Amino acid sequence: MPAVREIVTAAFPTAEEADLVDALRADPEAWIDGLSVVVETADGTLTGHALFTRCHVDGSPALALAPVAVLPAFQRQGAGAAAIRAGLDTARSLGENLVLVFGHPEYYPEFGFAPASRWSVRASFEVPDEALMALTLAPGRPVPSGVIAYAAPFGV
Template sequence: MSDTRFTRVETDADIPTVHTIHARAFETPAEADLVDALRADPSWIPGLSIVATDANDRPIGHALLTRCHIEDVPALALAPVAVLPEYQGTGVGSAAVRAALRAAEDLGEHHVVVLGHPAYYPRFGFTRASAHGIGLTIEVPDESLMALAFDADHPLPGGTVHYAAPFGI
């Protein structure tokens, strides 16, 4: 489905549409509000808010990476990821995530964590974070916290993930 494979960095003009994507993709506005809060937070990294668009360049999906730390080692948090309901299951989310991960690697980043569906994120190379000694300050299902290292020269560090303040954890 070629019209779901276009990705690019979010622009200021996309901000209202990105909010709508998250508001429609989730049952509550929490994720949409989180993206807005992260945009104003020091954890925001230009170039790591990625939209997937249709063939007319209209955003239909979004993936966001922001700064976090594993203990004192800089890393990125992949969250949230959202797709308009009518495009879910068509590869839009995967395209956005892959583009975001490529952009992060191109910026010289080394590690990414995600708290998400354990059947979805392994396709991008994520593995169970606990296998690397990585955890959170809150209780979550072990299989839901996953981590990724872009290269063997920078293995995942062990320790506690410290998210940006807007995450509230």
């Protein structure tokens, strides 16, 4: 989707994240319809995007949230948060149980994310504990523990 690529390219210093989105879109094992979320202004201008794709924790399905992108002119106005919230709502409605994010530890807790180590979930690479976070979407359902297996386009 060209508009998503434009948003992601504008939001990051290189095209690496936009290329990642394209690769994830092309990967049938990663892509989940409805979990590439865009937000727009009242006049229809697309301003933000959040992508949730399939990953696994010790063989159990989970979601990886990455990347989240907002056009620079619309940053810090709630577009990213709106995309994340809409994606989390859709993930819940699809029966997903766990979302993982590697990101800013001062931002993602506002959506309910907490250090993934609380559930004994870890990455296969070195990462600060506070930067790898998890959110359970289905209270009462067991949360898998173990190492995250990201979709191949992530390269980890």
